[in-house]
Amino acid sequence: MDNTTRYCFAFNQDSSERIMYNNPLFPVSVRYGVLSSYPDYSAVSHWHEDLEFIVIKKGKMTYNVNGELFTLTKDRGIIVNSRQLHYGFSREHQECEFICILFSPELLRGNTWFYQSLITYVTENAACPCVLLDRCGWQAAILNKLEELYESYEHDPDPAKALPCFDLVEGFLFILKILFQNLDREQARHTRESAELVPLRAMICYIEAHYASRITLAAIAAAGACCKSKCSLLFRKYLHDTPITYVTRFRLRKSLVPLLDSDRSITDIAYEHGFGGASYYCETFQRYYGISPLQYRKTHGIRP
Numbered sequence: 001m002d003n004t005t006r007y008c009f010a011f012n013q014d015s016s017e018r019i020m021y022n023n024p025l026f027p028v029s030v031r032y033g034v035l036s037s038y039p040d041y042s043a044v045s046h047w048h049e050d051l052e053f054i055v056i057k058k059g060k061m062t063y064n065v066n067g068e069l070f071t072l073t074k075d076r077g078i079i080v081n082s083r084q085l086h087y088g089f090s091r092e093h094q095e096c097e098f099i100c101i102l103f104s105p106e107l108l109r110g111n112t113w114f115y116q117s118l119i120t121y122v123t124e125n126a127a128c129p130c131v132l133l134d135r136c137g138w139q140a141a142i143l144n145k146l147e148e149l150y151e152s153y154e155h156d157p158d159p160a161k162a163l164p165c166f167d168l169v170e171g172f173l174f175i176l177k178i179l180f181q182n183l184d185r186e187q188a189r190h191t192r193e194s195a196e197l198v199p200l201r202a203m204i205c206y207i208e209a210h211y212a213s214r215i216t217l218a219a220i221a222a223a224g225a226c227c228k229s230k231c232s233l234l235f236r237k238y239l240h241d242t243p244i245t246y247v248t249r250f251r252l253r254k255s256l257v258p259l260l261d262s263d264r265s266i267t268d269i270a271y272e273h274g275f276g277g278a279s280y281y282c283e284t285f286q287r288y289y290g291i292s293p294l295q296y297r298k299t300h301g302i303r304p
Contacts, residue, residue, distance in 0.1 A: 017046040027104030030153045035096040042089035050102040052080040059096035065130040067238035077133040082123040199224030
């Protein structure tokens with residue numbers, strides 16, 4: 001995975017993340033990640049249809065799922081369900097190494113009854129936005145399976161070969177079966193997805209579509225059909241950030257693509273990404289990343 005794909009997410013029209021699968025024709029992503037590869041030791045908040053599985057191999061990190069913070073440590077992990085807002089980070093800038101596997105539910109849509117009766121009970125279960133995993137009971141079985149899948153894929157990573165694909169689908173079904181057997185059905189029947197996530201996703205979508213232009217708090221709030229105070233409350237509750245700071249972080253993250261993968265001028269990059277000029281861009285970049293854009297390009301850029 002190169003610098004560009006590590007640092008920036010691509011998005012679909014509904015603002016969900018467009019996953020970079022190992023094989024574009026097979027909707028599974030398997031990779032080994034290090035937190036220091038992300039600017040400021042933090043991924044950007046995102047969501048996707050795919051279920052995300054994280055297993056910590058070294059160090060620790062904090063994981064935000066719909067505003068709730070979880071500390072993940074070595075040999076533990078988390079499952080993030082479909083369409084949940086999430087990202088991992090370390091405020092202390094501590095290193096963390098982890099396995100990350102994403103499975104698209106599309107893999108299992110072949111039979112309508114099977115998918116709607118069994119699979120969506122897990123993937124659309126509002127009572128279960130995430131599941132913490134540790135080394136006990138059925139959770140340990142999931143952790144062991146995830147590590148087994150990663151090791152199998154690592155030894156034979158060619159996406160054109162069939163055997164890893166069979167193993168991955170078999171493993172996905174194994175994990176979904178365990179979740180189906182252990183999730184609380186009574187709670188699931190009486191839990192709905194938070195209505196607050198709908199306007200929040202709309203506001204994030206607005207930011208991602210208009211980050212290159214001037215963005216005001218009023219415009220962000222209008223995109224979510226709420227007042228400015230409600231807008232600020234939702235960003236703090238779920239993203240632990242203010243709307244305007246989120247805009248700044250998003251602009252910086254998007255600017256890394258041309259910064260690292262081209263020789264374009266800092267001034268051009270600054271104006272293209274919503275900053276008032278090169279001076280403000282450099283000042284903001286230094287404040288958030290602790291290094292100037294040119295130094296960052298020299299250290300991390302793909303081109304010499």
